[in-house]
Amino acid sequence: xxxxxxxxxxxxxxxxxxxxxxxxxxxxxxxxxxxxxxxxxxxxxxxxxxxxxxxxxxxxxxxxxxxxxxxxxxxxxxxxxxxxxxxxxxxxxxxxxxxxxxxxxxxxxxxxxxxxxxxxxxxxxxxxxxxxxxxxxxxxxxxxxxxxxxxxxxxxxxxxxxxxxxxxxxxxxxxxxxxxxxxxxxxxxxxxxxxxxxxxxxxxxxxxxxxxxxxxxxxxxxxxxxxxxxxxxxxxxxxxxxxxxxxxxxxxxxxxxxxxxxxxxxxxxxxxxxxxxxxxxxxxxxxxxxxxxxxxxxxxxxxxxxxxxxxxxxxxxxxxxxxxxxxxxxxxxxxx
Amino acid sequence: xxxxxxxxxxxxxxxxxxxxxxxxxxxxxxxxxxxxxxxxxxxxxxxxxxxxxxxxxxxxxxxxxxxxxxxxxxxxxxxxxxxxxxxxxxxxxxxxxxxxxxxxxxxxxxxxxxxxxxxxxxxxxxxxxxxxxxxxxxxxxxxxxxxxxxxxxxxxxxxxxxxxxxxxxxxxxxxxxxxxxxxxxxxxxxxxxxxxxxxxxxxxxxxxxxxxxxxxxxxxxxxxxxxxxxxxxxxxxxxxxxxxxxxxxxxxxxxxxxxxxxxxxxxxxxxxxxxxxxxxxxxxxxxxxxxxxxxxxxxxxxxxxxxxxxxxxxxxxxxxxxxxxxxxxxxxxxxx
DNA sequence: TTACCTTATGGTATCGTTACCATACTGCTG
DNA sequence: CAGCAGTATGGTAACGATACCATAAGGTAA
Numbered sequence: 001x002x003x004x005x006x007x008x009x010x011x012x013x014x015x016x017x018x019x020x021x022x023x024x025x026x027x028x029x030x031x032x033x034x035x036x037x038x039x040x041x042x043x044x045x046x047x048x049x050x051x052x053x054x055x056x057x058x059x060x061x062x063x064x065x066x067x068x069x070x071x072x073x074x075x076x077x078x079x080x081x082x083x084x085x086x087x088x089x090x091x092x093x094x095x096x097x098x099x100x101x102x103x104x105x106x107x108x109x110x111x112x113x114x115x116x117x118x119x120x121x122x123x124x125x126x127x128x129x130x131x132x133x134x135x136x137x138x139x140x141x142x143x144x145x146x147x148x149x150x151x152x153x154x155x156x157x158x159x160x161x162x163x164x165x166x167x168x169x170x171x172x173x174x175x176x177x178x179x180x181x182x183x184x185x186x187x188x189x190x191x192x193x194x195x196x197x198x199x200x201x202x203x204x205x206x207x208x209x210x211x212x213x214x215x216x217x218x219x220x221x222x223x224x225x226x227x228x229x230x231x232x233x234x235x236x237x238x239x240x241x242x243x244x245x246x247x248x249x250x251x252x253x254x255x256x257x258x259x260x261x262x263x264x265x266x267x268x269x270x271x272x273x274x275x276x277x278x279x280x281x282x283x284x285x286x287x288x289x290x291x292x293x294x295x296x297x298x299x300x301x302x303x304x305x306x307x308x309x310x311x312x313x314x315x316x317x318x319x320x321x322x323x324x325x326x327x328x329x330x331x332x333x334x335x336x
Numbered sequence: 337x338x339x340x341x342x343x344x345x346x347x348x349x350x351x352x353x354x355x356x357x358x359x360x361x362x363x364x365x366x367x368x369x370x371x372x373x374x375x376x377x378x379x380x381x382x383x384x385x386x387x388x389x390x391x392x393x394x395x396x397x398x399x400x401x402x403x404x405x406x407x408x409x410x411x412x413x414x415x416x417x418x419x420x421x422x423x424x425x426x427x428x429x430x431x432x433x434x435x436x437x438x439x440x441x442x443x444x445x446x447x448x449x450x451x452x453x454x455x456x457x458x459x460x461x462x463x464x465x466x467x468x469x470x471x472x473x474x475x476x477x478x479x480x481x482x483x484x485x486x487x488x489x490x491x492x493x494x495x496x497x498x499x500x501x502x503x504x505x506x507x508x509x510x511x512x513x514x515x516x517x518x519x520x521x522x523x524x525x526x527x528x529x530x531x532x533x534x535x536x537x538x539x540x541x542x543x544x545x546x547x548x549x550x551x552x553x554x555x556x557x558x559x560x561x562x563x564x565x566x567x568x569x570x571x572x573x574x575x576x577x578x579x580x581x582x583x584x585x586x587x588x589x590x591x592x593x594x595x596x597x598x599x600x601x602x603x604x605x606x607x608x609x610x611x612x613x614x615x616x617x618x619x620x621x622x623x624x625x626x627x628x629x630x631x632x633x634x635x636x637x638x639x640x641x642x643x644x645x646x647x648x649x650x651x652x653x654x655x656x657x658x659x660x661x662x663x664x665x666x667x668x669x670x671x672x
Numbered sequence: 673t674t675a676c677c678t679t680a681t682g683g684t685a686t687c688g689t690t691a692c693c694a695t696a697c698t699g700c701t702g
Numbered sequence: 703c704a705g706c707a708g709t710a711t712g713g714t715a716a717c718g719a720t721a722c723c724a725t726a727a728g729g730t731a732a
Contacts, residue, residue: 001473001474003717003718003719004718004719004720005718005719013681013682014681014682014683015682015718015719015720016681016682016683016719016720016721017680017681017682019719019720020680020681023720026679026680026681027678027679027680027681028679028680028681029679029680029681032680032681044472044473046445046448046449046473047449047718047719048390048449048451048717048718048719049449049450049451049719050386050387050389050390050395050450050451050717050718050719051386051390051687051717051718051719051720052718052719052720053386053687053719054384054386054387054390054686054687054688054689054717054718054719054720055686055687055718055719055720055721056687056719056720056721057687059386060446061429061450063427068415069405069411069414069415069418070411070412070415070612070613070614071614072612072614075405075406075411076406078405078430079404079405079406079432082405082430082431082432083432086431086432086443089446091399091429091431091443091446091447091450092429092430093397093427093428093429093430094414094418094428094429094430095418095422095427096415096418096419096422107422107427109382110396110425110427111427112382113382113383113384113385114385114386114397114427115384115385115386136380137337137380137382138337221614246614247614250614250615275615276406276408276612276615277406278406278407278408278557278582278583278586279586279611279612279615282618282620284618339687339688339689340688340689340690341688341689349711349712350711350712350713351688351689351690351712352689352690352691352711352712352713353710353711353712355689355690356710356711359690361690362710362711363708363709363710363711364709364710364711365709365710365711368710368711383688383689384687384688384689385689386687386688386689387687387688387689387690387717388688388689388690389689389717390687390688390689390690390716390717390718390719391688391689391690391691391716391717392689392690392691392717393717673732674731674732675730675731675732676729676730676731676732677728677729677730677731678727678728678729678730679726679727679728679729680725680726680727680728681724681725681726681727682723682724682725682726683722683723683724683725684721684722684723684724685720685721685722685723686719686720686721686722687718687719687720687721688717689716689717690715690716690717691714691715691716691717692713692714692715692716693712693713693714693715694711694712694713694714695710695711695712695713696709696710696711696712697708697709697710697711698707698708698709698710699706699707699708699709700705700706700707700708701704701705701706701707702703702704702705
């Protein structure tokens with residue numbers, strides 16, 4: 001592979017001059033530029049970013065560390081991140097943690113070793129360890145989708161509590177009194193917040209949130225399936241399910257199908273997170289949608305800004321609103 | 337940030353010895369290992385992979401260059417790639433080309449600059465330019481999902497022609513005689529092959545593939561929508577649509593909805609590519625599914641092997657079978 | 673004329689690792 | 703006991719780029 005030195009020799013200039021032309025920095029004459037450029041083309045020279053990064057202590061790489069790219073919410077986020085990053089000449093690495101703190105830690109370690117310029121992190125747990133680790137290695141980070149204790153960091157997320165409140169309120173207005181919560185993992189802020197919103201909506205309506213109607217599980221189909229099975233075995237049976245995310249809803253749907261229960265005739269089902277944009281041609285599930293793409297854009301812009309300025313300005317929290325989308329699965333007609 | 341030299345000083349050894357411990361290579365005593373490891377922990381040392389890569393000419397990074405991660409097929413592929421790569425200690429960069437050769441070229445250039453160890457490429461067009469470029473820079477590459485002219489390269493793909501043939505045959509057996517093809521972009525092997533399969537199935541049954549029933553578009557919802565609108569405006573109207581991929585099908589579905597046409601009662605609709613695994617709880621669309629996850633696993637393993645061996649052994653082509661999944665949208669009962 | 677700024681270019685050191693080669697001790701073989 | 707393999711460790715250079723400083727020509731302000 002030709003190096004900058006080979007180009008320099010061929011163009012009859014010093015390597016540093018080639019560097020200037022490549023990076024369009026400093027002074028060089030038009031004639032030099034041309035000589036260098038033809039040399040580059042003739043040799044098929046490609047600069048080595050490892051060497052550059054080693055010297056400049058900057059790379060043009062970002063990372064997106066999330067739970068699972070297969071989740072339509074994160075798929076959309078990933079696309080948004082890559083759109084902004086790609087436009088700015090950055091490259092994006094993605095990592096699936098599957099909500100495992102261990103995997104998260106391993107990946108962050110690797111990413112720091114690779115000197116990524118910045119990280120978009122969906123933390124597996126509401127613990128500051130990961131962020132502290134990154135801070136120690138002065139790797140800029142923006143937390144995505146979830147809250148974290150301690151406020152000195154950038155966060156872009158949705159108002160899970162308000163969203164949950166709104167959609168549970170919808171169920172209540174539809175006349176439901178026994179609404180089961182198929183929750184996410186305890187200790188994950190989105191799960192906790194959605195539970196809170198659920199409880200508040202019930203409390204406001206004078207309904208007591210019976211303990212046995214509330215379950216906590218994982219943000220997976222399997223967990224949704226399990227929780228739904230348990231919930232329908234209660235008597236009296238709940239008349240509605242609130243799934244804390246889309247995967248839980250899919251699992252619940254499967255359980256209900258197996259039991260021969262019709263949605264929404266036998267049981268209403270609503271969920272957090274919309275289907276992937278490509279699939280909204282199947283207008284079935286009533287959901288609270290998060291603006292995944294917008295979140296990604298905001299977060300990435302914020303991260304890039306953070307990386308540019310390198311300033312130690314206060315962490316900033318951007319909370320975007322959710323959107324209630326009423327489709328078939330909630331059934332009925334609004335009562336009040 | 338502490339470097340290997342700082343660790344060496346603290347442990348009272350030479351940098352090279354620290355390197356040996358980190359990489360578990362060469363000889364060192366148990367006592368040295370411990371001294372080095374405590375020094376590493378005390379300092380919070382993290383090796384610099386840029387420096388390592390510069391010296392060893394190897395990085396632990398892969399890239400997945402595809403058209404759009406938002407497409408459920410590629411989402412699944414991405415997950416599979418990351419699973420295998422992550423397990424092997426590699427990190428994966430992803431790039432969306434949106435079928436644009438220019439974007440593809442830009443990304444490949446950037447990736448070569450970053451010295452990625454290998455690339456999984458879904459080529460935007462059936463042209464060898466990109467692969468040649470990578471070959472020139474000795475970056476191992478495995479082509480995914482699509483064929484490419486010239487056989488000296490690794491390819492992992494599905495048999496699009498056979499899959500299309502099978503699903504069109506299904507429509508024919510259901511009694512359809514006017515089957516419209518909502519095709520993908522000309523010059524993309526999957527699109528071309530699916531058209532071929534369609535034509536052959538028709539020919540075999542003595543049906544002539546009327547030209548006006550065949551359209552070529554893009555692998556997008558918008559294009560599917562457009563093509564479907566045109567197709568239904570023909571008279572006599574086609575009785576079935578074959579969409580060359582999932583996005584086209586979604587767009588077509590939208591058009592049909594708008595026209596008040598019921599699927600499958602008024603018109604049958606089948607497509608290439610399944611829904612994302614999470615969403616198969618909506619059993620509607622009859623499809624030919626590609627084993628996206630398996631393809632990804634095979635391709636990534638092949639790529640890693642290629643990178644290890646560095647050998648110049650022949651390119652190998654792995655063609656996986658598709659699977660016909662009959663659901664509602666094809667309607668009817670099989671005739672013969 | 674002197675001083676100084678702008679333009680154009682180059683020399684040298686350095687980023688943090690590891691490749692390569694050298695040194696030296698131990699213990700075993702013949 | 704020479705010779706050699708195995709173990710343990712270190713010195714030096716190099717990977718390919720850029721930071722930093724230096725040099726020099728030309729123009730212009732005082």
